[in-house]
Amino acid sequence: MNDWNIQSRGHQCHTCQKPFEDKTGYHTVLGYENNEYIRHDICEPCWINASEGATDRKGYISHWQGTYEAPPPAPPEAIQKDNAESLLRKLLKTDDSRWREASYILAVMLERKRVLKVKDQLKDDGGRIFVYEVSKTGDIFTIPDPNLKMEQLEQVQIEVAALLEYGLPEKGVPWPPQISEPEGEAYENIEGAVSPSNESKDEMETTVSQSVA
């Protein structure tokens, strides 16, 4: 099962091909076909016409409603700084299981900051899979629960902090560039986001606590 592909929100209806207008409602249907997740965004009128039976169709997994927001003009490349969200996108793009744990931790951080929302939780042979939506863009992707053990957590936090600070490793270049533990803001944010002893608990922290217990 491919858990890594990002599926962007469509800008037009899958059924009638009409472009979505800003601030109008649409429906997302998530299915599983030919070993991959398939996402279809459907306009309100088409949904009303065709929703009957849609949830019984083979491969159907999940359905939710969203409000389409026209994308803002992209900022110039030069001022795009690598943050937790762009880093997570890069990690998912590598399709490398080496970043499984780091991706999960980043997703938890971003969910806590309301950048991501969990839309669904799936189960497969490997365990739980979270379906995440990027609140601003409506993009969705899946992240498997790596079932982090308490004793692994610190190591993954260090890895995430190093990724935030230095970016992804490049071929032939030692990574991370320094042996000492990364410190500073990035690291503190991660600790705050995933430490089970943190006082301001919310839903996602509970999930993390359970998964590391």
Ligand SMILES: [Zn+2]
């Ligand atoms: Zn339509």
